[in-house]
Amino acid sequence: MIDFEKIKAFYRIGKSLSFGDVQVLLQKAQRKTLEQGECLIEEGGTKKEIYFIAKGLVRAFKLNSSGEEVTTSLWWENQVIGNYDIIFFSQSSQFYFEALEKTEILFIDYEVLQHIISRNPKLETHRKFVLHEILRQSIKRIESFVLLSPEERYIEFMKANPKLIHRVPDKHIANILGITPVSLSRIRKRISMKKK
């Protein structure tokens, strides 16, 4: 049976990919739907898989030394997720990956993906592109910590992700910015005061 949702999702992965390129992936990829609050990966997980968010929102969080959840990353539609611990660091996941909304995922075993990509130059090119994008975003984020104050960081985050603000609880955004939810609340107030 033809899975049109899958096809549409893969098409969004990269317009440079032909239908033929995508077909190879289609055969091996699986779909999964997560309800809000459900976990894609738990701490200690070892499933070496690559995920693509067709629809929805996922956060990564870990428990700090006090046992509190700290959100480190957010991903949404059309983004590729790999668990770095498992894929790159060869260790079990230190993070939980949790759906913040009902989320549609396409996923594929990493080794299988490796194998497919190694036989398809266009996919290889595309993988490189995705990796570069992830690196680009990581570097930008580091720069935001080095060069900006928490307030400036929040303003930049809002500019870059105006729609996200309304989908993600502030406390998670505070974590992402490296501050406490209480402090974020004060920053928001400070900004609204300045506007007047």
Next chain:
Amino acid sequence: MIDFEKIKAFYRIGKSLSFGDVQVLLQKAQRKTLEQGECLIEEGGTKKEIYFIAKGLVRAFKLNSSGEEVTTSLWWENQVIGNYDIIFFSQSSQFYFEALEKTEILFIDYEVLQHIISRNPKLETHRKFVLHEILRQSIKRIESFVLLSPEERYIEFMKANPKLIHRVPDKHIANILGITPVSLSRIRKRISMKKK
């Protein structure tokens, strides 16, 4: 004439590379020596090149809105440097890359390197390894901003780079940690008080 220094340096790039693999690179790579304070790349630079530090120490810095230098990265022996603005973001460099010590560099044009790598699977594997390493370090650094206080960040930095502390002025390390030199000085004092 045989350039033994070059050969030795390339050998250090990756033990998985055979002499044959390295020879291909050797033909196209050039050497360069930077005196302390000399710049490898200036702001606005566009030379698409990949650098390998055979010996020495390099910092990346940019000028903030007040015109002050802010150091964002450090690289030392056996590390690969790419200017992200030029290589990944297709824009002229926003950073200066400056040698903090007398530094020996091997460098190669990025497009030439691409071409060589595309014909040599082992080099391709190795490039992937280098890229993953850079990503791994970037992610660790982001986590340090999200999960740790400045004091904890400094302690972790010292643990991870015990020798660097003596080679790099504190003010650059402060920038890297996202704090001011004055604050770093106070943190150092606090730590030394606690030890007693």
Next chain:
DNA sequence: TATGCTAATTATCCATTGTTAATTTTTTTT
């Protein structure tokens, strides 16, 4: 609508950081 749960805000207090400037220490240059 009332109830309960969670998130966000506010208040209080204390710790840390940023800013600026003066002082001391270290390094480099003459």
Next chain:
DNA sequence: AAAAAAAATTAACAATGGATAATTAGCATA
């Protein structure tokens, strides 16, 4: 060795952030 320059420390003060607790707002559900 002396002088000059740069880096690090210290001090003083203001601004901001963290921790905790109380309050308010928003939302879901009985």
